[in-house]
Amino acid sequence: MSSRPRRTLIILLVAALLTAACRPEREIATSPPAAVRPNIVFVLVDDLSKNLVxxxxxxxALQRDxxxxxxxxxxxxxxxxxxxxMLTGRYPHNTGIVKNHGSDGGFRLFHRRGQERSTFATDLQAAxxxxxxxxxxxxxxxPRKTVVAGKPYVPPGWDQWFAGGNDYANVNYTLNENGRLRWYGTRPQDYLTDVLSAKARKFITSTAAEGKPFLVEVSTYAPHRPYRPAPRDAASFPGLTAPRTAAFGRVPVNAPKWLARHSPLTSAQLRHIDYNFRRRVQSVQAVDRMIGDLRATLTKAGIAGRTLVVFSSDNGYHMGEYRLAPGKQTAFDLDVNVPLVAAGAGVKVGQVISAVVENVDLRPTFADLAGTTVPAHVDGRSIRPLLAGGIPALWRRAALIEHSDPATDPADPDYTRFTENIPPAYEALRTSSFTYVEYVDGGREYYDRRSDPHQMLNLVAKLAPGRLSELSAALHGLATCEGASxxxxxARAVS
Known part of the structure; x- marks a missing residue:
């Protein structure tokens, strides 16, 4: 080989090495070999609305990454x-779980129906x-009351189990720790979010050392009412008030009858809302630190590049919007459109996706990542292609929202004696551009969220009869479907 080709080859090799060395580390970390099944860290919080992010x-940082x-x-x-x-990948009309308590909802019914035998936990454990x-x-x-065969109950699918009960205060609680009960008190180190964080980090470290793939779900009680922050955060964000959006203290034009009669918020209500919004912000600080600590643990264990971190909430929350006292259960975006953020293995960096996805998609996504399949009765679909940066040509056009009657059991943590703040039963469609709602009492709503993002103008009366029939038929089809087939x-029939 002459000296000139040799020099050219050397220059090309050096350039290639420099390019590889200068490539951002997070890009390398999010592109593992296709054969690697990623670990999954799923952080699920309670009642977190987007305005807390x-x-x-x-x-x-997770969003940026x-x-x-x-x-x-x-x-x-x-x-x-x-x-x-989320656990089953099925809509409420198929799980039969439409309440938190009683004959038509809650853990007892979920357990009696045998639904714990088929969840994303059982999928991945089998894989x-x-x-x-x-x-x-x-x-x-x-933990103290849920006993099977004389022992505190651990559902199928979980190798490690550290679950609480009605522990929204985050202190003075008992955990079922792998079949044994352990009580925690009121010391700063007993704050529940911090305890969960420490146990999750220990699980990650030990499992990484064994070289096994893992799934860990950390499900916090924060920022659910009573919005109790960790002691170190109790004085943070002084003077912070709830956001005064276009919907704050107002009802929509042509509001449904359950909402139209609401009176303006009083000064006492406003003070209460501002105080509790600040408490919610304070309470999510421990959650946020936990996310940073979990990611740091993954990095220290050398597995960040082959781990997917997912953050979401079970539902949203309103505080003064539409003249409503703090709560949820409506079809407004504040309550149903919650954060879903993912970063790590197989996820495109800095991507924002407007495609319609739903919580029934989590189970098939986790199974897909683990290289396994889900039963035919699962209603959702894997979003793995979206995470990687692709948008399938034939994707869902609408999400289904279902709501049963108001909670009437005072033992329910979401019970309210002011039932006028909770809508009657309804079914709704939510697309990327509009929301359509049908109430059990015959009321309807239609919001064009592109021109009216705060949902302040109900346009249902202006829709042509043919369009109303189309929407109603599409909603009925989705509200009665069963299984992916x-x-x-x-979900694609909506236009």
């Missing part, structure tokens, strides 16, 4: 029905993953 720097879904919708803006949909659950499970689950076509 701006106060969570580690979640904002990964993918944010702007049209992620929950099947029901209520804890237990939404969580049942060889080591699995761990920490925190809030399903409403009515209580019928639910997917129904």
């Amino acid at each position: 701006r106060y969570m720097p580690n979640v904002l 990964g993918t944010t879904f702007t049209n992620y919708t929950v099947t029901d803006s209520l804890c237990c029905p939404s969580r049942a949909s 060889g993953y080591r699995t761990a659950f920490l925190g809030k499970y399903l409403n009515e689950y209580e 019928t639910c997917w076509p129904a």
